[in-house]
Amino acid sequence: MTIKQFEYKPLSHFSYAILCGNKIALVDPERDPDQYYKFAEEHNATIVAVFETHPHADFVSSHLQIHKETGAILYASKLVGADYTHKTFDDGDVVKIGNVTFTALNTPGHSPDSITIVATEDEDTALFTGDTLFIGDVGRPDLRENAGNTKAKRLDLAKSMFNTITQVFNYLPNDAIVYPTHGAGSLCGKNMSSEGSSTLGEQRKTNWAFNTNNENAFIDHLLDSQPFIPHYFGYNVDINKNGAANLKGSIADIPLKLNDALLNSDDLIIDTRIEEDFKNGHKRNSFNIMALEENHKFETWLGSIVKPEEEFSMVAKDYNHAEELLSRVAKIGYESQVKQIYTLGEQSWIKSSILDLKKFKENLEAYTIVDIRNQSETEAGKFFDKALTIPLHELRERIAEIPTDKPIVVHCAGGYRSAAGSSIVAHHINDVPVYDLGDAVNEYK
Template identity: 60%
Template sequence: MKIKQFEYKPLAHYSYAVVSNGEMAIIDPERDPEQYYAFAKANNAKIVAVLETHPHADFVSSHLELQKETGAIIYNSEKLGADYPHQTFDDGDSIKIGNATLEAINTPGHSPDSITIVATENNDTALFTGDTLFIGDVGRPDLREKAGNMQAKREELAKMMYQTITTKFNELPDDAVVYPAHGAGSLCGKNLSDAASSTLGDERRDNWAFKKQSKKEFMDTILDGQPFIPSYFGFNVDVNKIGAENLQPAISKVPFEKESTATDLIIDMRDEASFKKGHLPGSINIQAGSENAKFETWLGSIVEPKEAFTLVIDSEDSKDYMLNRVAKIGYEKQLKKVITLSDENLMKTEQLDVADFKKNPEKYTIVDIRNISEVEDGKFFESAISHPLNQLRDTADDIPTDKPIVVHCAGGYRSAAGSSILERQLKDAKIYDLSDAVNDFK
């Protein structure tokens, strides 16, 4: 049994291929299936199964495209209520992939329809735990109150997770390798490890969820301090329940215009320096300059599902790359067009005099756009007012404009987006981005 872990860093997402004796199964695939086809070809294997541990909230899966292109059977829990061709895969169900056996365990908690997939061959055991068991944590139980086939309150799901952790893994060996669907940086949990895998024995020893504790203690811990829920999460659950359109036909429909212009909602993916030198009025700067930049998360937190927008890119060479990134969260259908800019009719963003700000912070209104949990851990400026970035478009009008406004986050990436939102919405105010100079104040 050969196991390959694929990582998509911006969403801290792991997907998997299991190969045995010429057959291959794919677990929790991302939107672009090409890497799975390449891996199957390299290993002379036929893709025969696609398994979904649950309908994902933070990315759009390619399970339906894989089924259409390869004829593979999709497996998931009956509780999911999937609207695409599939076979149910629940407690006691198993399939053969070559010489390997893949068995389902219902492990509700993150969602009512979550399963863990137990893969065995000879003496090797691997657990594909989806968003149930992470390395050092378990999945958050508060994402399914408003989305999906089965709505469930966070308290009910927290109780389910307690039951799952205390009963569902007991018969499995300590040397079973744990392969989760996410790592550190995902919003599907709050204390995920940087490690990409672990063993069940190590998790029993080190993961807080396996510690001996009462149900109340467990629930208090899992429900406390969870990160915000991006706007697109419920939308992606629903897309994944139906199955997404094939990627390439979907993104090929988006128009592209060189040296063009736009009005209404504009998202500019260029780096902060380029954006501030010249951008279309009203643009919001969500940077995608690196493969690690959390572009998808903030696009789906700032732009509502089905809200139309135009995307500004740095060059035509970036078009396909950026369309792929937009499609990772299923936003390609609301993308009106992709454009590059001319040098005409652009506005500049004035730079903050950091030295003056240091000497006279009282002359400024300081806006902290970090998440609530970050602010609760400590403020950088006592006078700062909290307006989390994911809510800023809705709360901007509550910010006083009698002084120049300085926007800050924790490191500078988010404040580029935050300051551009305020520049768009508070047209008579003077807006400054503290950017990475925030590190001088920590």
């Protein structure tokens, strides 16, 4: 078998195509299936199966679209209660594709319905572990309390994860290759490696989960200091349980307005241009969530700041960027919330207040400083002793906590989040200037 790993870096997502002669099985495909179709054409092969390790919280899968367009059989655990046409795939179930044998292991812990796909050919074994086993970590167990229709308590799932790691994986060989669905940067775990694969033997040596034999200690470590849960996670679980609509059809009718010159808008505007362009001029009601580079975690922050079913419009850099933006929004299933997408024409747009760094450094007490980093970051240490800490994903709901008797300076750890945070604060607070410290925060680390 030949295994092709695909990576979508903004969501730290890995998906897989397993070439079995002239047939292909996919594991946990992303929203846009084009790359899988191109891979199939390059190898003169047919996609015949799609395995879903669980209903994903952090991205929308294209499994239903692939089924409709290729006829591929969809496989998922019976515990999912999937609403799309599928075959159940649980402990003991076997699927033979070419010379490759696929078997299922129920591996609950991240979710109650998680499975690991075991692919074997001759002496080779590959483990597609979904969000159960990562490189260097295991999946977080706290997403299903409030995410999706199928609820499960974090303590119960943490206990299930302990059993999965200490019992279920026991008989598998050390030379089995582990292929997870996420790497570093995903919010589905806390300390995973950026590596895309490892051997099971290496994980048994180096992954804390295989080296914590006491159940209580395992659970305490697993539950401690997990990242925040974005608004969109539960929404995506339900989309994936039902099966998402065709990508191109779902974005085809979103209106595009080129060179728009209307300043006023009642819509919430998500302006995705670089911060310099945003600060030089933007529409009213705008939040600056940049989406021009792979390292811009646009999808994560869009789904953390904007709630599911909350309508918004977007500003793009240019026409080509507008097309790319629609695809990125659809990665988390938010395309149905987009009312319109704009590029900006000539207008005396709203300009952001620019911080005088010299004055700021000389008199920090003259400013209200808002630290919008995550809780784990601020617990590790503040850059400014008297900073008010409100994580970015909570900022809209907690804006009333920010005093307005002094100018406000917003900072994060490097500048990307503070561009968004300062634009949110400036939208809500008009009584005093609101500034973005930007990358100047590096001088205070």
